[in-house]
Structures are given as C-alpha cells and as structure tokens.
Amino acid sequence: MKIVIKPKNIYQLNKYLEMKADAFIFGIKDFSINATSVVNVKTLVHLKKKLPKTTEIFVSIDKNIFNKDLKKLKKILIELEKIKIDGILFYDISLLNLRDNLELKTPFIWNQNFFVVNYETINYYKNTLNVDSCVLSNEITKEEIKEISSNTNSNLFINAFGYQLIAYSKRKLITSYFKSIKGVNLKHEHILKHKNSMYMIREEKNGTAFISGKILNYLNEIKDFKKYGVNYIILDENNIPNKIFLKVIKCFSNNLENKKSHDKIEFLLDNLSTGFLYNKTIYKVK
DSSP, X not given: OEEEEEOSOTTOHHHHHHTTOOEEEEEETTTOSSXXXXXXXXXXXXXXXXXXXXXXXXEEEOSOOOGGGHHHHHHHHHHHHHHTOSEEEEOSTHHXXXXXXXXXXXXXXXXXXXXXXXXXXXXXXXXXXXOOEEXXXXXXXXXXXXXXXXXXXXXXXXXXXXXXXXXXXXXXXXXXXXXXXXXXXXOSEXXXXXXXXXXXXXXXXXXXXXXXXXXXXXGGGHHHHHHHTOOEEEEEOTTSOHHHHHHHHHHHHHHHTTOOOSXXXXXXXXXXXXXXXXXXXXXXXX
16 A cells, blocks of 8 residues: 655755655646645645656646636646656546547546545446546445445545545635625635534635545554555645645555554644544445
8 A cells, every 4th residue: 555645845855755755746837736836847846856666646627617727727637647647636537539539558547536436337337438447436325335346446546534525526615705895805715604613714816615524544543444455545745734744644654554653644734534434425336
C-alpha cells in the first residue's frame, strides 16, 4: 500500500518524502476543483525532475468540461503524456473520449467520488473502458470496501485523511448570495452552520465547494484496507497546518510498517471522524 499526498507546499516535497510519502496528487490550473495545490505543466515538469524516479505523480482533472475547454485541454493532455506522469484522476467522462482520440497511454483513474460505490461498475470501467484504477467513494462502509476489493482486480485508491468534498456547484454561490442581499463579499471562504455542525464553503474560479466539517481519519483501519487489497491511501493537507500534517504522514507510515509512533493523531487534531465507515447509507455495492 502506498501513501499519496495532496500537498500544500509544492516546493518542499522532500519533507513529505522524509515522512515516507510515496506519491503526490496535483491539481492542474483551470481544470481542477477544490485542489490542495494547483500547478501548470511547466511547473510539473520542474517538480518531476527534482523528485526521485520512484516517486509517483498524479494530476487531478476533475472539473466539468465544456466545448470552450477542449482545445486547451487537448494540449495539456498531450503535454502530460510527454512527461510520463503516473495517472490522471478524472471526473468528466469526456476525458475518456479525448484519451482514445489522442491515443494516450497515460493511465486514467476514475474519480467520481459519489458514484464509485460498486464493483460491477468498477469492473465495467476496467473491462470495457480500459480504466483499471479508481478512487472509492467516501460514502460506503468498511464492509462494502472489503466486498468491492474481493470482487475486482482494479487498483483501488481511498481517501484516508483530511477534510472532504461533500458537494460542488459550478455556480458562484457566495457571490450570488451576497449580491442578492446587497451585501459586500469580502472573501471567498465562509463557514456554514447547520444544527451543531460547521461546514466550509469555498468559492473558486470553477464554482463553489462545500467541505466537510470534520477531518476524515482512517488511520486505525489502513492495515485492514491493505489486507483487502487497497493499493493507495490519499492524505489531504488542505486546511491542516503543515507541521501537524507531516506528523500525520509519519503516523500513517509507522502504522503500515508496524512501528510505534510517539505522536497520535488524536493528540495532534480534534474534530476527527471515520465518516460513513461504520454507518450504512443509501449507496449499495452491487
């Protein structure tokens, strides 16, 4: 099992590697939503040259694609092919058509979080659409993760730590809200209070993200996930202080290596949650 980082500091990646990170996910300028870090292809080339050859690099292209985006997107995909990254996390199915039309060899990773919930569809993507990797939904239980793992040969990624995206709208909701009440929007991040929970709302170029009020933490489950056959766990640094996040990475790497850790995530951060891991939702794995 490999540890994949969504880093905030793209110019100090060696610090994450020192904590035993194996790979990184970067957003691509103009084509990523709610990205922890965003780069252009030129910067990605520079980073790739500096990293050890064993370090895997993934990019996330997860915005809805429109006709006006196609020319620029095709150029970016061709450039990514040339620098030989390890995979592209995609949301919009149009990317598969572009992959086939451009005859790209770069692996594509299905990343429609709220839809990657059953092994039959995962196997369809693998056997019919030539997509042999996916990021499992955060809305399924531990038993469902086990069942999926037992019934597919696809490479499985799972978000294991960090604030999670719970909804996204391509509309500029914060701007529209303040405009409707004739108020002044002084910032693009706000806190929404619902009952006893707090959620961050972040408006960006491509739309508005709704972020979980709690930090997802699967540290105690990752050994089981490894037994099930999960290949990658994703740790997201977004809104986490860097010094604490580096210790979090170390906690995960120590756990995987059966080493004792002086730090406990519960001592580093509060507001932790296992999400839906032990609570069934409407989603089904079959």
